[in-house]
Amino acid sequence: xxxxxxxxxxxxxxxxxxxxxxxxxxxxxxxxxxxxxxxxxxxxxxxxxxxxxxxxxxxxxxxxxxxxxxxxxxxxxxxxxxxxxxxxxxxxxxxxxxxxxxxxxxxxxxxxxxxxxxxxxxxxxxxxxxxxxxxxxxxxxxxxxxxxxxxxxxxxxxxxxxxxxxxxxxxxxxxxxxxxxxxxxxxxxxxxxxxxxxxxxxxxxxxxxxxxxxxxxxxxxxxxxxxxxxxxxxxxxxxxxxxxxxxxxxxxxxxxxxxxxxxxxxxxxxxxxxxxxxxxxxxxxxxxxxxxxxxxxxxxxxxxxxxxxxxxxxxxxxxxxxxxxxxxxxxxxxxxxxxxxxxxxxxxxxxxxxxxxxxxxxxxxxxxxxxxxxxxxxxxxxxxxxxxxx
Amino acid sequence: xxxxxxxxxxxxxxxxxxxxxxxxxxxxxxxxxxxxxxxxxxxxxxxxxxxxxxxxxxxxxxxxxxxxxxxxxxxxxxxxxxxxxxxxxxxxxxxxxxxxxxxxxxxxxxxxxxxxxxxxxxxxxxxxxxxxxxxxxxxxxxxxxxxxxxxxxxxxxxxxxxxxxxxxxxxxxxxxxxxxxxxxxxxxxxxxxxxxxxxxxxxxxxxxxxxxxxxxxxxxxxxxxxxxxxxxxxxxxxxxxxxxxxxxxxxxxxxxxxxxxxxxxxxxxxxxxxxxxxxxxxxxxxxxxxxxxxxxxxx
Numbered sequence: 001x002x003x004x005x006x007x008x009x010x011x012x013x014x015x016x017x018x019x020x021x022x023x024x025x026x027x028x029x030x031x032x033x034x035x036x037x038x039x040x041x042x043x044x045x046x047x048x049x050x051x052x053x054x055x056x057x058x059x060x061x062x063x064x065x066x067x068x069x070x071x072x073x074x075x076x077x078x079x080x081x082x083x084x085x086x087x088x089x090x091x092x093x094x095x096x097x098x099x100x101x102x103x104x105x106x107x108x109x110x111x112x113x114x115x116x117x118x119x120x121x122x123x124x125x126x127x128x129x130x131x132x133x134x135x136x137x138x139x140x141x142x143x144x145x146x147x148x149x150x151x152x153x154x155x156x157x158x159x160x161x162x163x164x165x166x167x168x169x170x171x172x173x174x175x176x177x178x179x180x181x182x183x184x185x186x187x188x189x190x191x192x193x194x195x196x197x198x199x200x201x202x203x204x205x206x207x208x209x210x211x212x213x214x215x216x217x218x219x220x221x222x223x224x225x226x227x228x229x230x231x232x233x234x235x236x237x238x239x240x241x242x243x244x245x246x247x248x249x250x251x252x253x254x255x256x257x258x259x260x261x262x263x264x265x266x267x268x269x270x271x272x273x274x275x276x277x278x279x280x281x282x283x284x285x286x287x288x289x290x291x292x293x294x295x296x297x298x299x300x301x302x303x304x305x306x307x308x309x310x311x312x313x314x315x316x317x318x319x320x321x322x323x324x325x326x327x328x329x330x331x332x333x334x335x336x337x338x339x340x341x342x343x344x345x346x347x348x349x350x351x352x353x354x355x356x357x358x359x360x361x362x363x364x365x366x367x368x369x370x371x372x373x374x375x376x377x378x379x380x381x382x383x384x385x386x387x388x389x390x
Numbered sequence: 391x392x393x394x395x396x397x398x399x400x401x402x403x404x405x406x407x408x409x410x411x412x413x414x415x416x417x418x419x420x421x422x423x424x425x426x427x428x429x430x431x432x433x434x435x436x437x438x439x440x441x442x443x444x445x446x447x448x449x450x451x452x453x454x455x456x457x458x459x460x461x462x463x464x465x466x467x468x469x470x471x472x473x474x475x476x477x478x479x480x481x482x483x484x485x486x487x488x489x490x491x492x493x494x495x496x497x498x499x500x501x502x503x504x505x506x507x508x509x510x511x512x513x514x515x516x517x518x519x520x521x522x523x524x525x526x527x528x529x530x531x532x533x534x535x536x537x538x539x540x541x542x543x544x545x546x547x548x549x550x551x552x553x554x555x556x557x558x559x560x561x562x563x564x565x566x567x568x569x570x571x572x573x574x575x576x577x578x579x580x581x582x583x584x585x586x587x588x589x590x591x592x593x594x595x596x597x598x599x600x601x602x603x604x605x606x607x608x609x610x611x612x613x614x615x616x617x618x619x620x621x622x623x624x625x626x627x628x629x630x631x632x633x634x635x636x637x638x639x640x641x642x643x644x645x646x647x648x649x650x651x652x653x654x655x656x657x658x659x660x661x662x663x664x665x666x667x668x669x670x671x672x673x674x675x676x677x678x679x680x681x682x683x684x685x686x687x688x689x
């Protein structure tokens with residue numbers, strides 16, 4: 001039978017069905033109206049119990065879980081995981097986990113708190129559960145959250161790179177020791193020592209010193225970041241720039257699911273105090289090393305690709321622009337990749353961000369062939385700045 | 391100015407050659423067309439039986455067109471060869487088109503400027519044109535025909551200004567969102583004035599004022615060169631003596647303090663999609679005014 005015949009038959013059957021419904025329209029309309037009325041009455045009566053204390057019927061719960069698994073499996077098709085065995089990624093993910101995930105899911109050696117355990121559904125302890133998901137599925141879960149549960153979507157949808165760092169950490173959780181977790185998530189604060197000169201600041205930045213604690217977990221109390229480049233150096237940046245960066249993170253003008261929630265939780269006074277603290281930490285010593293291509297781009301730009309000379313702004317002369325000298329190369333690399341991908345030029349971004357967008361040649365997001373800086377260029381610039389002194 | 395951008399107002403020998411050819415072809419074509427129509431009318435009304443003779447048909451239908459076309463071919467070949475002739479020692483000018491402006495370099499004089507080609511009256515100039523991004527075309531109708539500016543290739547065009555004056559030219563090959571606002575000016579001056587202009591460009595005096603510090607702090611030097619200062623960016627137009635130029639934004643705005651302020655503050659509103667970012671909001675109103683004032687005084 002040809003496709004034409006099949007279509008003709010389908011059409012005639014649809015016509016039959018249509019006329020059947022039409023002839024019985026009082027019956028059909030009546031049924032629909034009765035259904036709607038019944039549903040409305042049920043909702044109006046308040047008979048359904050929405051209490052989180054009760055839980056779902058077992059069969060209903062089973063269906064919900066099945067539906068969720070299938071949905072995640074289907075929607076994670078087409079996602080490609082980057083290499084996740086990277087200690088810097090794991091460190092980054094751990095830093096976020098402590099602030100963003102542990103309150104509900106608990107952490108190695110620390111069970112979730114009793115309040116969040118009373119949620120419906122109860123946020124699972126992740127240790128025994130991680131192995132049930134492929135990394136791409138974990139990415140999907142962290143990036144988009146789960147409807148009708150307490151699991152939120154990633155607050156900065158432009159930053160898949162951050163979500164992957166959380167996934168990299170999640171995969172390490174099964175069997176992780178508490179001491180390992182503390183080292184990963186708290187860095188130098190893991191042994192809870194405190195420098196005397198920071199005591200006053202700690203007092204100023206919140207009742208439990210949460211402000212500085214949140215920063216120092218990753219950037220260190222002296223703002224040096226970490227050698228592996230998991231976290232940038234913020235020591236010695238100008239107060240103006242640090243303050244602006246925290247405000248931009250808080251407002252979402254600079255999208256980040258890691259920095260955003262931390263910055264949004266700070267008061268104006270706390271931001272002032274932290275900016276002042278880190279601005280007065282010593283600048284990092286420059287590492288020897290010079291990369292000719294990097295120097296060229298930094299000092300002269302790439303005129304034919306419309307890339308401006310980085311040093312025009314990032315030489316530390318203007319407090320509104322970050323000074324890049326001595327920054328961990330990995331951080332510069334990742335930020336430049338974000339610029340190329342459009343992840344830092346969100347709608348509603350700041351005027352300074354729009355200048356940077358033009359300065360890197362207004363790259364077309366997505367297509368790597370159209371980036372104005374190649375990956376090699378980006379590595380060269382980052383390497384040059386790591387060894388520069390401004 | 392009348393004839394500011396018109397191929398029908400030639401202002402130099404090359405343009406005059408093209409102008410003559412244009413009239414010859416247009417008028418000649420018109421005459422032949424009218425004659426043909428006349429013959430058609432005569433033939434249809436039966437008043438010219440002599441047209442039916444094979445001899446007349448061969449003469450008017452084959453021999454005459456062949457002679458006319460060969461004559462035109464010879465004439466236009468002569469014009470092409472005349473246009474290619476080098477007269478004296480031409481002034482070499484490199485013109486590089488970018489989205490959406492023109493860089494103009496005088497390699498022998500060591501001068502770089504933008505959106506404006508200065509010419510000494512009576513001396514032939516050799517324009518060496520190219521583009522680093524997409525195909526553009528340079529067209530200054532008062533002085534010559536169009537020439538394509540093609541990435542990876544250098545085309546040459548020789549032209550001479552026969553008299554002093556200022557004529558407008560524009561990009562004649564669609565090159566992107568602001569193709570419309572990509573114009574330039576050719577300014578022809580008597581040789582002595584041209585030399586004075588060149589000397590001034592080389593000296594490039596830079597006044598000291600608050601605006602210069604703002605220019606430095608805002609990072610303008612990452613993209614712009616101002617000779618005689620530390621600013622040496624090569625992404626945007628060279629701003630040396632920008633106060634002397636005919637226009638801003640490649641023929642988009644007139645050039646004075648108010649328009650400089652407008653351009654520095656919000657170029658994306660004036661010419662959306664160009665490479666210059668808005669500085670309103672990054673610099674204070676006072677700082678913007680200071681920069682505009684400093685730029686105006688670069689002259």
